[in-house]
Amino acid sequence: MPDVIGPEHTTSLARQVLDADQISRACARMAHEVLEANRGAAGLVLLGIPTRGVPLAERLGRAMAEVESTPIPVGALDVTMYRDDLRRHPTRAPGRTEVPVSVDGAVVVLVDDVLFSGRTVRAALDALGDLGRPRAVRLAVLVDRGHREVPIRADHVGKNLPTRSDERVSVRLSEVDGTDEVTITGGAA
Amino acid sequence: MRHLLSAADLDAAETTGILDLAEEMALVQGRPVKKLPALRGRTVVNLFFEDSTRTRSSFELAGKWLSADTINISAKGSSVSKGESLRDTVLTVASMGVDALVIRHMASGAPLQAARWFAELGLGVHVVNAGDGTHEHPTQALLDAFTLRRHFRASQPDAGRDDHQPFAGRRIAVVGDITHSRVARSNVELLTTLGAGVVLVAPPTLLPAGVDTWPVEVRDDLDRVLGEVDAVMMLRVQRERMSGGYFPTPREYTVGYGLTRARLGLLRPGTAICHPGPMNRGLEISADAADSAGSLILDQVAAGVSVRMSVLYLLLGGADESGAVR
Numbered sequence: 001m002p003d004v005i006g007p008e009h010t011t012s013l014a015r016q017v018l019d020a021d022q023i024s025r026a027c028a029r030m031a032h033e034v035l036e037a038n039r040g041a042a043g044l045v046l047l048g049i050p051t052r053g054v055p056l057a058e059r060l061g062r063a064m065a066e067v068e069s070t071p072i073p074v075g076a077l078d079v080t081m082y083r084d085d086l087r088r089h090p091t092r093a094p095g096r097t098e099v100p101v102s103v104d105g106a107v108v109v110l111v112d113d114v115l116f117s118g119r120t121v122r123a124a125l126d127a128l129g130d131l132g133r134p135r136a137v138r139l140a141v142l143v144d145r146g147h148r149e150v151p152i153r154a155d156h157v158g159k160n161l162p163t164r165s166d167e168r169v170s171v172r173l174s175e176v177d178g179t180d181e182v183t184i185t186g187g188a189a
Numbered sequence: 190m191r192h193l194l195s196a197a198d199l200d201a202a203e204t205t206g207i208l209d210l211a212e213e214m215a216l217v218q219g220r221p222v223k224k225l226p227a228l229r230g231r232t233v234v235n236l237f238f239e240d241s242t243r244t245r246s247s248f249e250l251a252g253k254w255l256s257a258d259t260i261n262i263s264a265k266g267s268s269v270s271k272g273e274s275l276r277d278t279v280l281t282v283a284s285m286g287v288d289a290l291v292i293r294h295m296a297s298g299a300p301l302q303a304a305r306w307f308a309e310l311g312l313g314v315h316v317v318n319a320g321d322g323t324h325e326h327p328t329q330a331l332l333d334a335f336t337l338r339r340h341f342r343a344s345q346p347d348a349g350r351d352d353h354q355p356f357a358g359r360r361i362a363v364v365g366d367i368t369h370s371r372v373a374r375s376n377v378e379l380l381t382t383l384g385a386g387v388v389l390v391a392p393p394t395l396l397p398a399g400v401d402t403w404p405v406e407v408r409d410d411l412d413r414v415l416g417e418v419d420a421v422m423m424l425r426v427q428r429e430r431m432s433g434g435y436f437p438t439p440r441e442y443t444v445g446y447g448l449t450r451a452r453l454g455l456l457r458p459g460t461a462i463c464h465p466g467p468m469n470r471g472l473e474i475s476a477d478a479a480d481s482a483g484s485l486i487l488d489q490v491a492a493g494v495s496v497r498m499s500v501l502y503l504l505l506g507g508a509d510e511s512g513a514v515r
Contacts, residue, residue: 078213081227081255081502091507093206094213130222 013185014170018159020180023142023173026158027056030140031063033156038107041068043135045103047077049112049124050095055175056142057111073100077110077131082123097127104132109156113171115141118152143182145169163187190503192304192316196327196378204382207499208335214498217254218491225498228257231505232287236279237319238264238294243466243490244319244329248291251497257288257505279303280310288505289315297322297371315504323369328500329465330375332492334383336485337361337420339492340461356385362414364390365424365446365473366435368397372465373424377405390414392445394435411446412455420461423448423474439472450477461485 018026038044041064048057054076061074080086080094110124121139128137140156145163159182163169167187174180190203199207217223233252237245245261252259262282264270269278275294282290292300300318307314320326334356341355361380367373367389377387387405389396400407408414415421426442436442443449448462453475456462462474462484470476479486 081225081506086227086506087508089507091503093210096213097216126226130224131220 014183015185016181016183017161018143018182020174023158023180023182026142027059028063030156030158031060031067034060034109034138034140035064035067037138037155041065041070041072043105043107044072044109045099045101045106045134046072046074046109046111047099047103047124047128048074049110049120050076050078052171052173052176053110053112055173056113057109058175060109060111060140075099077124077127079120079123079127082126084119084123099131102132103128103134105135107136107138108134109138109140111140113142113173114169115139115144115152115154115157116147116169117149119149121152122150142171143169192300192318193327193500193504194301194304194316194318195325196330196375196382197325199327199379199382201382201384204331204334204379207331207496207503208338210502211331211335211492211495211499214251214254214502215492215495217498218494223254224256225254226256227502227506228252228255231257231289233257233259233289233291233501233505234282234287235259235261235291235319236282236293237261238269238275238292238299239320241293241320243493244293244326247490247493248317248319248328248497248501250494251501254494255498255501257501275299275302276306280306280312283307283312283314287314289317289501291317291319292321293319294321297324317500317504320371322371323374324371325375325378326371326465327375327379328493328497329372330379331500332489332496333372333376333422333463333465334379335492335496336463336489337461339488340485341419344459354384356380356383358384358386359419360386360388360417361420361422362388362390362411362418363422363424364411364414364448366395366426367391367400367424368395368435369427370424376422377403381405388414388418390446392436392442412452415452415455415460416457418460419457420463421448421456422463422465423468423478425465425467426469426473428469443472447472448474448478450475453478453481456483459483463489465489 046057046061048054057074061072064072075098078095078097080092138155141154142158143161144157145161147165164187168185170183172179172181235248249259299321300316304316338355363373380387381404389405389407390411464486
């Protein structure tokens with residue numbers, strides 16, 4: 001998972017970088033970008049990466065369905081079993097994987113909250129490979145904070161957020177956390 | 190969880206966690222590529238001192254689908270047949286650097302003993318009890334609970350029953366050779382942990398000593414029990430363990446305790462029929478019952494792989510509690 005910490009860990013030093021309105025506008029823009037890149041909604045499947053990628057995918061799906069007046073299949077793709085650091089942590093409980101339609105031949109848009117090292121996305125690509133063979137895979141993230149460790153980039157980004165590697169980026173979404181905001185904590189800044 | 194030796198070691202939360210994870214694992218069975226990389230590089234040895242088809246092959250599939258390397262050793266064709274002791278056999282295998290040993294043995298307590306030897310010698314091998322004598326068979330009880338939980342959730346005859354407590358208020362009859370049945374012992378432990386009521390139905394000769402201290406109801410009139418329960422679990426008559434004298438004739442056993450075609454009519458609609466297999470058709474269960482709409486026997490087999498994937502993942506999937514790499 002990317003750097004996500006619960007509200008109980010936030011300190012007074014947290015700097016808000018996106019508020020609810022800005023998150024909402026970023027989602028709306030990304031929805032349009034995805035549709036434009038795909039020339040419509042045909043063959044699209046949105047798969048959110050738990051935890052916070054799933055509500056983001058649902059938001060994007062709703063926004064796109066409104067624009068195109070057609071439902072967009074939205075699911076969840078758990079990557080726990082595919083992580084390369086599985087053995088460096090106590091056993092993790094996997095989240096849910098729900099793929100509403102076959103990914104064979106589809107254009108799959110992976111959705112996550114923060115893109116950091118890229119290892120979560122690498123695991124997601126492996127997980128997706130076991131489900132079928134999509135025609136294309138794209139990546140949409142709310143925040144790209146840099147510091148990639150593998151050659152992976154996002155196709156659609158809500159906000160590019162240059163950070164120091166010792167800072168923590170926290171995305172909170174109302175579906176999970178009761179509020180919508182993105183904050184940065186820690187670091188020497 | 191370091192080892193899985195007994196269903197009694199699991200509390201309700203742990204059990205539910207294993208069953209929930211098994212639901213995720215069951216989804217893998219429906220995929221075109223039945224493989225998760227979670228246990229890549231781990232080695233699981235199935236050490237079977239007793240014959241088995243479903244338990245051994247489902248442990249093997251579970252390991253393989255999680256990308257572990259699995260090998261099978263059976264007593265026949267191994268040095269056990271040359272007289273090697275249990276201690277020497279398990280320590281030999283463990284010393285090859287395996288991560289988990291799945292042990293089935295005819296002696297009650299053999300897996301526990303192996304776990305103790307590993308602890309004494311500082312070997313970090315995980316042990317899973319795949320059936321020890323007449324003692325326990327915890328993964329069988331887990332797969333039975335998994336199958337029944339799905340059945341109860343799907344049927345939900347009483348509206349408003351809490352989906353998170355699918356066993357609350359349920360009564361499950363376990364019928365037959367209780368004395369020799371490790372399946373019965375593990376199921377009594379696990380089902381009562383989950384909140385179900387267990388009714389043991391058996392002729393007095395097939396009830397173990399001390400059964401009155403178990404948290405169960407004991408009956409001998411199968412006909413009257415059948416209409417009162419939500420599930421009926423038929424046990425195999427273990428002819429190979431019986432030196433005779435437990436019941437007069439197989440025919441008489443069937444008349445008293447077999448799930449015959451006539452007895453099917455006594456079950457309430459929606460009552461689940463389970464059997465751990467292998468079945469003696471015509472003895473403890475009739476073909477009509479085994480193949481009836483209420484039979485969950487093949488669901489149990491499918492659940493076996495999912496549940497064993499869940500157990501292997503929980504034992505081997507991460508670093509231990511101290512954060513050290515296992």
